[in-house]
Every structure is written in structure tokens, then in C-alpha cells.
Amino acid sequence: MASQTMARKLWEHPNPEGTMMWAFSQSLNRKHSMKLKTFWDLHHYSLTNRSQFWAEVFEAANFIHEGNYTSVVDESATIDTVPQWFPGVALNFAENMLFSRGGPSDARDSRSTVLKEDAKVAVTEVREGNSAVRNVTYGELRAQAARLASAMQARGITKGDRVVVVAANSLETLLVWLASAWLGAIFSSSSTDMGVKGILQRAVQVNPKLLFMDDAALYNDKVVDLREKMTEIVNGLSDCTNFAGVVSIRRFEQARDISQVPRAETWDNFLAAAGPKTSPPKFVRIAFHEPFLVCYSSGTTGTPKAIVHSIGGVMINYFKEGRLHEGLGSDSVTLQYTTTGWIMYLANVAVLLFGGRTVMYDGSPFQPDAGILVRILAEQKVTKLGISPRWMFEVAKSGKAPRDMADLSSLRTVTSTGMVLSDQLFNWFYDTGFPAHVHLANMSGGTDIAGCFGLMNPLTPVYVGGTQGPSLGIHVAIYDSLLPSSGPGKEVPHGTPGELVAAAPFPNIPCAFWGDKQPTATPGSKYHSAYFERYNNVWAQGDFCAIHPVTGNISFLGRADGVLNPSGVRFGSAEIYSVIERHFVDRVQDSLCVGQRRPHDDDEAVMLFLLMKPGRTFDRKLVAEIRDAIKRDLSKRHVPKYIFETKAIPTTINLKKVELPVKQIVSGHTIKASGTLANPESLGYYYQFAKVEELVGPKEKL
Numbered sequence: 001m002a003s004q005t006m007a008r009k010l011w012e013h014p015n016p017e018g019t020m021m022w023a024f025s026q027s028l029n030r031k032h033s034m035k036l037k038t039f040w041d042l043h044h045y046s047l048t049n050r051s052q053f054w055a056e057v058f059e060a061a062n063f064i065h066e067g068n069y070t071s072v073v074d075e076s077a078t079i080d081t082v083p084q085w086f087p088g089v090a091l092n093f094a095e096n097m098l099f100s101r102g103g104p105s106d107a108r109d110s111r112s113t114v115l116k117e118d119a120k121v122a123v124t125e126v127r128e129g130n131s132a133v134r135n136v137t138y139g140e141l142r143a144q145a146a147r148l149a150s151a152m153q154a155r156g157i158t159k160g161d162r163v164v165v166v167a168a169n170s171l172e173t174l175l176v177w178l179a180s181a182w183l184g185a186i187f188s189s190s191s192t193d194m195g196v197k198g199i200l201q202r203a204v205q206v207n208p209k210l211l212f213m214d215d216a217a218l219y220n221d222k223v224v225d226l227r228e229k230m231t232e233i234v235n236g237l238s239d240c241t242n243f244a245g246v247v248s249i250r251r252f253e254q255a256r257d258i259s260q261v262p263r264a265e266t267w268d269n270f271l272a273a274a275g276p277k278t279s280p281p282k283f284v285r286i287a288f289h290e291p292f293l294v295c296y297s298s299g300t301t302g303t304p305k306a307i308v309h310s311i312g313g314v315m316i317n318y319f320k321e322g323r324l325h326e327g328l329g330s331d332s333v334t335l336q337y338t339t340t341g342w343i344m345y346l347a348n349v350a351v352l353l354f355g356g357r358t359v360m361y362d363g364s365p366f367q368p369d370a371g372i373l374v375r376i377l378a379e380q381k382v383t384k385l386g387i388s389p390r391w392m393f394e395v396a397k398s399g400k401a402p403r404d405m406a407d408l409s410s411l412r413t414v415t416s417t418g419m420v421l422s423d424q425l426f427n428w429f430y431d432t433g434f435p436a437h438v439h440l441a442n443m444s445g446g447t448d449i450a451g452c453f454g455l456m457n458p459l460t461p462v463y464v465g466g467t468q469g470p471s472l473g474i475h476v477a478i479y480d481s482l483l484p485s486s487g488p489g490k491e492v493p494h495g496t497p498g499e500l501v502a503a504a505p506f507p508n509i510p511c512a513f514w515g516d517k518q519p520t521a522t523p524g525s526k527y528h529s530a531y532f533e534r535y536n537n538v539w540a541q542g543d544f545c546a547i548h549p550v551t552g553n554i555s556f557l558g559r560a561d562g563v564l565n566p567s568g569v570r571f572g573s574a575e576i577y578s579v580i581e582r583h584f585v586d587r588v589q590d591s592l593c594v595g596q597r598r599p600h601d602d603d604e605a606v607m608l609f610l611l612m613k614p615g616r617t618f619d620r621k622l623v624a625e626i627r628d629a630i631k632r633d634l635s636k637r638h639v640p641k642y643i644f645e646t647k648a649i650p651t652t653i654n655l656k657k658v659e660l661p662v663k664q665i666v667s668g669h670t671i672k673a674s675g676t677l678a679n680p681e682s683l684g685y686y687y688q689f690a691k692v693e694e695l696v697g698p699k700e701k702l
Helices: 020-032 039-048 050-061 093-098 138-154 171-182 196-206 227-236 267-274 311-325 344-354 372-380 389-397 423-433 526-531 573-583 620-633 660-666 680-694
Strands: 009-011 121-127 133-137 162-166 186-190 210-214 216-219 222-225 245-249 264-266 291-296 306-310 333-336 357-362 384-387 413-416 439-442 444-446 451-455 476-479 498-502 539-547 554-559 588-596 605-612 642-645
Touching: 009 423, 009 439, 020 039, 020 050, 020 311, 039 050, 050 311, 093 138, 093 171, 093 311, 093 344, 121 138, 121 171, 121 372, 133 138, 138 171, 138 267, 162 171, 162 196, 171 186, 171 210, 186 196, 196 227, 196 306, 210 227, 227 245, 245 267, 264 267, 291 311, 306 311, 311 344, 311 451, 333 344, 333 372, 344 357, 344 384, 357 372, 372 384, 389 423, 423 439, 423 573, 439 451, 451 539, 451 554, 476 539, 526 539, 554 573, 573 588, 573 605, 573 620, 588 660, 605 620, 605 680, 620 642, 642 680, 660 680
Parallel strands: 121 357, 162 186, 162 210, 186 291, 210 245, 245 264, 333 357, 333 384, 384 413, 413 439, 605 642
Antiparallel strands: 121 133, 216 222, 291 306, 444 451, 476 498, 498 539, 539 554, 588 605
16 A cells, blocks of 8 residues: 555545535534534544434434433443443334334334335335336335234244345345344345355354245346255254244246245245234334344355344444435435345345335346446436445446446445455546446445445545545554454554554444354453454454555455465555556456465465466466566565466355465365355365475466
8 A cells, every 4th residue: 555645536525515424513513512524523523422423323313212321332331341332222123114203303203104105116126137127115015014024923923033034135035124123033134146055054053933035046147946955954954943944935926836845835825824904013122232133254264153233233323324424315226236145235225214215136237248237227216336346347347338338317326345446446437437426435344343444425535545434433443463462452553554443332343143152242252252352452353454644545455364474574465456457457357365374384475366367378478477567566575476377266155255265275274165155166276285386387386
């Protein structure tokens, strides 16, 4: 990171004083006699007046709830004690998704359909290639969620029960979440393209009462029959003491025959349990700190962590991010490309909290061509697109410019997450790709906090590289990554890379890990080991980052456990990828950079693997060019010791390449492939490099 160089400015808001974030800051000025003028003023206030800030966010959110809080949080508590927030408040996720609260003077538990009128479209479901479109109004969504909740109640679902979904980004998946939350049950989802092993690694942990699963799937113009997978999953849940059976969701016009699937029934048969003309169940409001959602870590090297999120933490953070940072509202139309097995599924549907509309896309974003999502953006008048750098890279590589393909005048924001967004894609976005008015919002956070550490804001410009800055209310700091674990951390100056930490409590950290044998906040628990073992009294996220000393942008350089460290020089793999994308995109399709340090090695060796484009040749000339480019753009100490060709790069089913399994393999370890990998067989190729000195011929060191 060229930390002392001022980055290129790409965008700034044409009317920052017309934004929700500005209005919120000015309301604070009036109430508390302050003089907040900038984003950084507001962020500083959110850290130094923690309880007051979060109380103001809660009031602005205007959630339907019951109860009163006497304090927001114990201000003396450190983050590693996992303090409870807003004790005394209880709410329901489904109630707030389906209804609005009345005005500020109305009772806190009053329900209204203002901004969510019966005839207003809430959900637009779009099948791959725009081949089928289904619109569902708020009135229809309320009625269908109520009927499913009634059926669940009739089948014995109560507060705290776990309901698992293995299904597409569809209306039915959303209905299962709403119906589960309606009754105070805990929801968890996986995508249908995940392997059976990966699904069971997740589902078995939470011992679900019900499983809902699609009977078929469509991806890349191929229909996949899921009944065999359904059978394997049901059999794999046989030892779960709570498990009552699977409900098969009809994914296409004709339902599949599930008579051979054990403990299975159809969606229609399950709904019949609600009985005719039954009144909807009462919304079960649960305490702010209680669980309502289980998500999972990637599990690329072992059993995924079952991360339990509290209802209040998720809801208040999404209001802060969605309304204040992103400016979402009742006129917003969002399309978040995601599977149901990723935390971005929350961003996919939660716009309903504000009375907006979600466009759910199910299928390949490149079928029939790379422009399909762009055409849907125009047709549906989408205001916010959520996408990955991988999609932008593929569109850019295709030579297509979205702004030339369709009318994108409605589009206000494009968010990018899932992996590092290269400087080249920042420039492509504004120079070639999208209209100049669109706010490119690079962000990073993740499953662990169901939110972001770094993200967009409307009050500062967008510069090339990193996220615009930290999230309000989160004390982001960069600590010295060379310090030993289980000791006090030390913050490094801006511009110096290190490990990203959160130095003070915030409400959307997980409330627990499911099945943790030790109390959540105690040393020895899985939770404590995951986040609080690295440094005393702070949350360590595991990201290797740097804060720009001029712009305040947070650059995410890679995972801290994958930091490259040859001869004590620490840098992130993203810096190497940036050079490859900048100079060799015409020949190299993708790359993977990892460190190798076997038990007998005195130092770490950097290995760079190149996946060549079809028809392009890997040879010594290319290797020499890459070494020269890395030396020129970064330094000679960044140059990999080894550069090899590879035939495949391991990725998750969300197309996020994974480094850690390869790092462990080339360092001499044998690992079990995770069910989250889209191509687990690709790992086998890398075992030979654990004995790199023995490689000769075409695989020799270049």
C-alpha cells in the first residue's frame, strides 16, 4: 500500500446534506448541542458517546417492540465479556419485516402498513437468465408468512427451535425465515449447491426440528434433481434428537415425486396443517440479546463455526448500515447476488425493514451472457446492486460496459464484497463500466458480525483502494501483527499494515457459538479462542489491513492467518494479485499466492500459482515478466520464490478463492476438504509442492 500517496478521487455525493446520515448527525446536534459537520466528527462521537449513539440509532429505527431499557450497555465492560445490549427490550424480526411501526407518538408495539401497503410489491423473484419473474406484494407476503407460521405452530415449532433451509434465493426461503422468526424459532440456511458433507456439518450442529429443502435447482442452464441429495441429508440427520422431517419445496411448476425420500412431505401438505381460515399466531417477541439466526464460518479447513446472532444486534446494525451508510428507504429496490448460504442473504432481504423491494436472482450471473444482471437492473429499476469483485472482473474481461448496455439511470449504489476489490476494478468502474453518478461501495466485514467493519458513507469521497472508512459505532484499529498472541496489543500508525481489531463493544457481535461447551466469554471457549485469544480485551477479526493516513480508507490486504512473511517482510496476497490483474490479465485468468513454511524451514517461501487463460502458455518469459513487474510495482522483497502453473484454483461456492487450505497443504499438512468448496478435488494438485525441491522438468522452480 502506497500509504503516503494521495489516491485518485473517483466520486463524491452531489448533495451530502440531503442524505440520511447528514440528517441523523444534525438531529444529534440539535438534541445534544453539538457541532458535528463531517463523517469523521460523527464517527468520533459514536465511539466516545457509545450508549447515547446507539440509543439514538434505536430511536431512529422506530422498531415495533415492547419493554423499556434502563441502560443501553454496561459502559465498563470490555468487548471480550460479550455484554448484553438494551436489556428489557423485546422484538420480532418477522413483525418488523412485514409491518411498520406508527409514528413516534404511537405505542412502541403498534403495527401499521404505512410504506408496506397491501398492493405494494415487496419481492420480485427472477430465475436464471430472466427466464421467469414472479412479483409478490406486501399483502401477499403477510398472508403467506402467516399461513406458514400457523402450520409450523401446528407441528410444534416454538421459541428456540431450529429450522434449517437448504434452498434457492426464492420467495419460499424467505417465507420459511419469516415464519420461523414469527414463532421465535432460530433460522439457518444453506445453498443447494453445497455438498452433502458441508450441509450436514452445519445442520447437525444445531439439531433442527424441521428441514425445508428444494426438490430441484437450476444453474448454468442445467436443472439438477435434488431428491437424492435430500435423502442423504435426511439420513445424515437421523441421530438428531429433535429432527421431525423434511418439507420438500416445489422449485418448478411440476413438483417432484418424493415418495422415496424418508420422512418427507410436500410444501402443500405441510401448509394443510394450518387448517382452514385460522387466525395468524401471535408474534413471539424475544429479548434483544436472544438468538434468532445461525450462520456459519467458511469451514474451508475444518468444521465450520456455528455463529449465533441476536435479533437486536442484527436489526439495529442493519438499520445503521442500510439507512445511515447506504441511504436505503421505502423507494429502494435492491438486488444482492448471493446464495442462501452466505451472510449477504441478510442484505438480500432486509430492505423489507424499510418498506423497499428486493429482487431475488437465482442462478448463474453469466447465463446466457455476462450482461444478464445489467439488463435485469434496468428492467426492474434497481437502485442498489450487491455484487462481488469476481463478477466485475468477468464483466470487464468480457469487454462489456454496463453503462452502454442498458439504462442504469435508476441505479444509485453498487456494493462490492466477498474478496478484495483491486485498484484496477475501481478505475474500470468509473472510467469504463458504470455511470458516473453511481456510488461504488467497497465493504468488508462478514459472517462473524453480520455486518461491516469498513464500508461506504455518503459524506466522504470515494478514492481508489479499500473501503471509504469504518462503520459508525465500531472502534476499528490496526494492531501490530508481530506481537505474540495472548498479550496486550499495540496500535500501529496509519499507513502501517497490521491486524484489524475492534477495541470496544458493539451490539452485533455474536451472542454465542452453538454447542460451545464453555460459557461464551470465558477463556477456553470456542468463541473466546476465535476472537479474543489474539490480543487482550479486543476483538481480532483476522484480517490484515492498513488505514490510509490521508483519506482514512481501510485497505483489506488479506487474511491475517494467510499473511505472507518472507524474511520478516509482511504483506498481503492482495498486493500480488493487484500486479497480476494490472499487467497480465490478457494471459493469466486467475492467481493464488500463499506462504510455505514447513517444520524444517527457517524462513517462509512465497509461492505464486497461475491459472492460464485458454490458449495462453506458461513459460519462463512470462515468469520473468511477472517477477520484474512485482519488483517494479512493489519491491524486490515481494517477489515470490516460486512461480508455478496450476490447472485449478480452489474456490467456495460463492466464487471466493481460498488460500488457507493450500497454504497448509504446501506446508506439509494433510487436510480434509470442506463441503463449502466448489471444487474440492482441486486441492489434490497442491500436495506435490510440499516437497518443492524434488520437482523437476515442467514443474521446476521458475
